Amino acid sequence: MKRVSRQHHLRSATVLIVTIWIVLVLASLSIVFGQYVRVEAMAATNQASMTSAEMIANGAIQYAFAMLNQATGSGVSYASNPYEEVPLGDGFFWIMRPNLQDDRHYDFGLADEAAKINLNTASVEMLLKLPSMTAELANSIIDWRDSNQEISTGGAESEYYLLLEHPYYCKDAPLETAEEVLLVKGGDSLLLYGEDYNRNGVLDANENDAQASPPADNSNGKLDSGFFHYVTVYSAEPNVDAQGNPRINVRSNQNQSSVLELLKTVISEDQALLLMPRLRGRYANLIALYYSTGMSYEAFSKVIDKLTLTDDETVSGLVNVNTAPEKVLLCLPGLDQTDVDALIQERTKNSANGSTGYLWVTQALTREKAIGIGSYITGRSFQSAADITAVSGNGRAFCRYYVVIDKTQQPPRVLLRQPLHHLGWSLDPSILENLRNGKKIK
Ligand SMILES: [Ca+2]
Ligand SMILES: [Ca+2]
Ligand SMILES: [Ca+2]
Ligand SMILES: [Ca+2]
Numbered sequence: 318m319k320r321v322s323r324q325h326h327l328r329s330a331t332v333l334i335v336t337i338w339i340v341l342v343l344a345s346l347s348i349v350f351g352q353y354v355r356v357e358a359m360a361a362t363n364q365a366s367m368t369s370a371e372m373i374a375n376g377a378i379q380y381a382f383a384m385l386n387q388a389t390g391s392g393v394s395y396a397s398n399p400y401e402e403v404p405l406g407d408g409f410f411w412i413m414r415p416n417l418q419d420d421r422h423y424d425f426g427l428a429d430e431a432a433k434i435n436l437n438t439a440s441v442e443m444l445l446k447l448p449s450m451t452a453e454l455a456n457s458i459i460d461w462r463d464s465n466q467e468i469s470t471g472g473a474e475s476e477y478y479l480l481l482e483h484p485y486y487c488k489d490a491p492l493e494t495a496e497e498v499l500l501v502k503g504g505d506s507l508l509l510y511g512e513d514y515n516r517n518g519v520l521d522a523n524e525n526d527a528q529a530s531p532p533a534d535n536s537n538g539k540l541d542s543g544f545f546h547y548v549t550v551y552s553a554e555p556n557v558d559a560q561g562n563p564r565i566n567v568r569s570n571q572n573q574s575s576v577l578e579l580l581k582t583v584i585s586e587d588q589a590l591l592l593m594p595r596l597r598g599r600y601a602n603l604i605a606l607y608y609s610t611g612m613s614y615e616a617f618s619k620v621i622d623k624l625t626l627t628d629d630e631t632v633s634g635l636v637n638v639n640t641a642p643e644k645v646l647l648c649l650p651g652l653d654q655t656d657v658d659a660l661i662q663e664r665t666k667n668s669a670n671g672s673t674g675y676l677w678v679t680q681a682l683t684r685e686k687a688i689g690i691g692s693y694i695t696g697r698s699f700q701s702a703a704d705i706t707a708v709s710g711n712g713r714a715f716c717r718y719y720v721v722i723d724k725t726q727q728p729p730r731v732l733l734r735q736p737l738h739h740l741g742w743s744l745d746p747s748i749l750e751n752l753r754n755g756k757k758i759k
Contacts, residue, residue: 366714369408373707374716377403377410378731381427381703385724400425402748402758407710409758411744412703415518417642420540423519423744430700430721431637433549434648436498437462437491438634441469443693446648447544449511453503461501464489473502492550494733507532511543516704516719517743518546547645551700551732553633555725556625559673564625567596567606579623583616602626604691607676608684618676631725635695638675639664651689656682673697699725700732706744712752715742 380403400412401423416424434443436458444455456472466474466489475487485500498504510516512524512534520540523530535541556564565575576596580589592610600606603624607617625632636645638660646657663681675696679687700723708715717740721733742749748758 363713366709366711367716369406369709370707370714370716373405373408373410373709374705374718376405377412377705377707378703378718378720378722378734380405380410381412381701381705381720381722382729384427385701385722385729400427405707408708409710410705410707412705413517413744414702414704415513415516415542415546417518417546417644420518420520420542423517427701427703429637429640429698430549430702431552431554431635431695431698432640432642432645433547433552434636434645435552435634436495436548436550439648439693440650442650443648447547448644449508449541449543451503451508454498454501454508457502457504458492458498461488461497462491471503477502494735495545495548495550497550507543509543509545511541511545513540513542513545515740515743516545516737518542519743521743547642547648549700549702551721551723552635552637552698553631553723553725554635554695554697554699556627556630556632558622562623564623566625566628568626569628576624579620583619584612601688602691604676604679605688607679608688614676614679618674621676622674632695634693636693637696637698638678638694639668639672639696640698649690649693651686652682656686699723704737706742708749708752710752711755712749715749717743 403410403412412425412427414424414426414428416422434447436444441455441459444450444458445452447455453471456469459469460467460472460474468474468477473487474489478485478487488497488500492498496509498509499506510532512520512532514524514532515521518540520538524532524534524540525536525538527534527536558564565572565579567576573593577589577593580592584592592612595609596606598609600609603621603626606624607621610617636649638646643657643661646652646660647654652660659681660678663677667677673696675694678690678694682690700721703720703722704717705720706715706717715738717737719733719735719737720731722729723732737743751758
C-alpha cells in the first residue's frame with residue numbers, strides 16, 4: 318500500500334515537471350513569436366521610411382537640376398534658393414556644401430566644381446600647394462594619370478603597385494573620382510579628408526575626441542581638413558562663347574578673316590590690320606595675347622570670350638577665378654598670398670555685374686603673374702556637386718548621396734551618384750532626434 322502511494326507521488330511529480338516545462342516552452346515560444354511579429358512590423362515601417370527617404374533624395378536631385386537650369390548664361394546659379402530643410406513628400410531634404418571659412422556652421426547650396434583644382438590637369442607645382450598635400454602623393458598622382466611609364470621623383474608606376482600585397486596596375490589614365498587618390502602611392506584618407514571624417518565641413522564630436530572614436534584627430538578644437546573639398550576631376554567647359562557659338566581659333570590660318578572681322582567690332586580697321594601679324598606670333602595664352610596686342614582693356618574684354626587657341630571642343634580643368642576660394646587661388650602657379658588678396662579684392666569690386674570673364678585678373682596682378690596663370694583659368698562653371706541628405710518625416714530613415722551634375726549638355730546629366738549613408742547622419746543631430754520624437758525640426 319505504502320509502495321503504491323509512493324509510486325503515485327513519483328508519477329504526479331514527473332507529470333508536474335513535464336507540465337511546467339511545456340508551459341515554459343510555450344511561454345517562451347509566444348514571447349519569441351510576439352517579438353518576431355513586432356520586429357516584422359517595425360521592419361515594414363522602417364522599409365516604408367527608407368523608401369520615402371530614397372524618393373525624397375531622387376526629388377532633391379531633380380530640384381538641383383532645376384536650380385542649375387534656372388541659371389542664365391553659362392554660369393551656375395548660387396542664388397539664395399532654399400537648400401536647407403526643404404519639405405518634400407512626408408519628409409525633408411538638405412543640399413549641403415562645406416563652409417570652408419567656418420568649421421562650426423553648416424552651409425547649404427550647390428558646390429562649384431570649377432572652383433576647385435582638377436587632379437587631372439593641375440601641374441605638380443599646383444598640386445603641391447593644396448592643403449596637406451605631400452611631394453610623394455603629388456608626384457604619384459602625375460604618374461598615375463600620365464600614360465607613360467617614367468617614374469617622377471617620389472612618384473610610382475606599375476612596378477611599385479604590382480609589388481603590393483594586393484597588386485594592381487598603375488592606371489596611366491585620368492582619375493574618375495577624387496577618392497581614387499586613395500589607390501595612389503602616398504595617398505590615404507587622413508591626407509584626403511583630414512579630420513573631416515563625414516565630409517560635411519563641420520567639426521563633429523568624433524572629429525575632436527582624439528583616439529576615442531575614428532578618425533584619429535588632434536582634438537585641438539578646430540577641423541584640420543584635408544584637400545578633398547578643394548579638388549575635382551569633373552571641371553570641363555565647351556569651347557564656345559557665352560552665346561553658345563564656337564570660338565574662333567586665332568592660330569588657325571583659315572580663321573584670319575573672321576578674326577579681322579571680330580577685331581573691327583572693337584577697334585578701327587587700320588588698327589586691326591596692323592595687329593593681325595601679331596596674332597600669328599608665339600604666346601602662351603589669351604592673356605599673353607592681350608598684352609602683346611596692346612589693345613585697351615575695354616576692347617579686349619569684349620572679344621576674349623570669342624577667341625581660343627585650340628581646336629578642342631572641350632577644355633578641361635580650368636579654375637573659375639570668379640568663384641574659387643582663397644586656398645584654390647593660392648594653388649595657381651606663381652601666386653602668393655598678396656596676389657590672392659589682390660585678386661579677391663578686385664573680384665569683389667567686379668562681382669556686382671555677375672562677370673563670366675576673367676580678363677579682370679590683369680587689373681590685380683603684374684603682367685608676368687597674369688600670363689603665368691592665364692592657361693589655367695576661366696570665368697565660367699558647368700559642373701556642380703550636390704551633397705544631398707534626405708529624411709523620412711518620422712525620422713526613422715535617412716539617406717545621403719553625393720551627386721555631381723554636368724550642364725555642358727541639355728538636359729544636364731548626372732556624372733556621379735555616390736551613396737554616403739555609411740558616414741552616418743552628418744547634419745545637426747537634434748534634427749533627427751526631434752523628428753523621431755514627433756517634434757518640429759527646430
Ligand atoms: Ca604613368
Ligand atoms: Ca565633419
Ligand atoms: Ca576621433
Ligand atoms: Ca583638429
